[in-house]
Amino acid sequence: MLAIARILARRIALLVPLLLGIVLFVFVIMRFSDSDPASAYFQGANPTPEQLHRFRLDNGLLDPLPLRYVHFVGDLLRGDMGISVLNRAPVTQQVATALPLTLQLTLLGLVIAVVLALLLGVTAAIHRDRAADQIIRVVSLTGVAAPGFWLALLMIQYLAVNAGWFPSGGYINPADSFTGWLETMTLPAFSLSLPIAAQLTRIVRTAVVEELDKDYVRTAIGSGLPPVVVVGRNVLRNALINPLTVLGLRVGYLLGGAVVTETIFALPGMGKLMIDAVKNGDPAVVQGVVLTTAVGFVIVNLVIDILYLLVNPRLRSAAR
Known part of the structure; x- marks a missing residue:
């Protein structure tokens, strides 16, 4: 049992960089997506450019990409996957x-x-x-x-x-x-x-x-x-x-x-x-x-x- 515990501990330790890599990959891929959270949030409401800019500013969408990644990882560690722009519900809850x-x-x-x-x-x-x-x-x-x-x-x-x-x-x-x-x-x-x-x-x-x-x-x-x-x-x-x-x-x-x-x-x-x-x-x-x-x-x-x-x-x- 001790041998199994040691091997299991090593496998779990290897999961940490693997999970961080997965998070980074998903984060980067989604940032190259054509989807615009600001436009989706105001879907059907004909927002003004000032409203779109304010939404992006309030939600950190204009921050540098490395800073957004740090905030993203920090939110994930707290169990926060963000907010759906359509129904305003937490993604974690959905x-x-x-x-x-x-x-x-x-x-x-x-x-x-x-x-x-x-x-x-x-x-x-x-x-x-x-x-x-x-x-x-x-x-x-x-x-x-x-x-x-x-x-x-x-x-x-x-x-x-x-x-x-x-x-x-x-x-x-x-x-x-x-x-x-x-x-x-x-x-x-x-x-x-x-x-x-x-x-x-x-x-x-x-x-x-x-x-x-x-x-x-x-x-x-x-x-x-x-x-x-x-x-x-x-x-x-x-x-x-x-x-x-x-x-x-x-x-x-x-x-x-x-x-x-x-x-x-x-x-x-x-x-x-x-x-x-x-x-x-x-x-x-x-x-x-x-x-x-x-x-x-x-x-x-x-x-x-x-x-x-x-x-x-x-x-x-x-x-x-």
Whole structure:
């Protein structure tokens, strides 16, 4: 445990410059945007040049860029992402309202992707080159090639509109009705997770096949241990390293794909918040959503690093 604590402390220390770099990147990119907060603030009001100048002066938009960056970082450390120029509400408050739904969608999609990948990948590896393996490989290849938004539209058409099994959009809070929440989240979560599940299935199959061909597996089975025990206790533990690596990278796809998925299914999450902000020229909200998503991606990858250490003790020894 002490070794894990030391490694974890080093990883967290490396996050500080990484997060500062992300903040700097987002800050610079947004400053080169065509969006003008002053014009957006007075949208439809025909402001005078003096009013625009006063707004920019009061909000520090005329300060030198380095000074604006220092103020920006200081505001972030206090939890202040700025004020929306359209509805005058704090961006932090809007993000805090939309983020739970996006996290629900992302986590549910992640669970579905992992469960499907493990079931299909291990089944394909155990029945290597037989009918089950061939079918799973074709299905997974199709899933990799199918865009998530196309799957979402197909699900709406056939499972929501034609069959009427699920609603075609909208959101119900789980505190109001867990069954209603599950019904509204099932199609979005599956459309978001299936391409990732297809990729992970192929990787899990390859990793498990490589482990099954090793001497320790044949020795364990030859000594009388049931194959189910050998696969569940030894093979999976050693084969999960590569899938975990890919999973950590694909979480970014889940977070980014949630933008499109939430728009298609009319879910009031981070995706809808950012799309509305882009359409309405509200750079503070866009900036807040991008920063929150980037920080979430970094945190998830830190969690994946911790899982590496738990799954493979050899990594702990190598990292000391």
